[in-house]
Structures are given as structure tokens and as C-alpha cells.
Amino acid sequence: MVRVATYFAMTFGAFLFWQSMDRVHVWIALHQDEKKERMERELEIKRMQAELMAQAKESES
Template identity: 80%
Template sequence: MVRVATYFAMTLGAFIFWQSMDKVHVWIALHQDEKKERLEREMEVKRVREELLRQQAQQKDSLA
């Protein structure tokens, strides 16, 4: 009976471990996606800012 209980407990423990590892993997993947999207947005903002500064510089040069 002890062997059956031990086997059941080990099986249950392994199942819980794999389920938790799956959730950890999903959590890590989501955070990596969020980080990638944030970096892409920051690069887009930087590109637009540089373009606006370039346009302002061209307008100043044309006025001078």
C-alpha cells in the first residue's frame, strides 16, 4: 500500500511540476513578446522624432 501511495504521490507531483513549468514557459514568452513590442514602439517614436527634427531643420534652412 505504501508503494502505491508513493507512486501516486510521485505521479501527482510530476504532473503538477510539468503544469507549472508550462505556465512559466507561457509567462516568459508573453513577457518577451511585450518587451519586443515595446522596443518596436520606441524605435518607431525615435524614427518619427528624427524625421520631424529633420523637417524642422529644412524649414529653418529654407527661411534663412
């Protein structure tokens, strides 16, 4: 009986472990996606600033 209970407890523990790892992996993937999108937006802003600065210099001369 103790062996069956130990086996059940270990199986249940493994299940909980894998479920938590699944959630951690999903959280990490979402965090990386948000970071990538933020970096892309910052690059777009820098590109637009450079373009506007070039247009301002062009219109001054």
C-alpha cells in the first residue's frame, strides 16, 4: 500500500512539475515577444526621427 501511495505521489508531483514548467515556458515566450515588439517600435521611432532630421536639414538649405 505504501508503494502504491508513493508511486501516486511521485506521479502527481511529476505532473505538477511539468504543468508549472509549461506555464513558465509560455510566460518566457510572451515576455520575449513583448521585448522584440518594443525593440522594433524603438527602431521605427529612431528611423522616423532620422528621416525628419534629414528633411529639416534639407528644407533649411
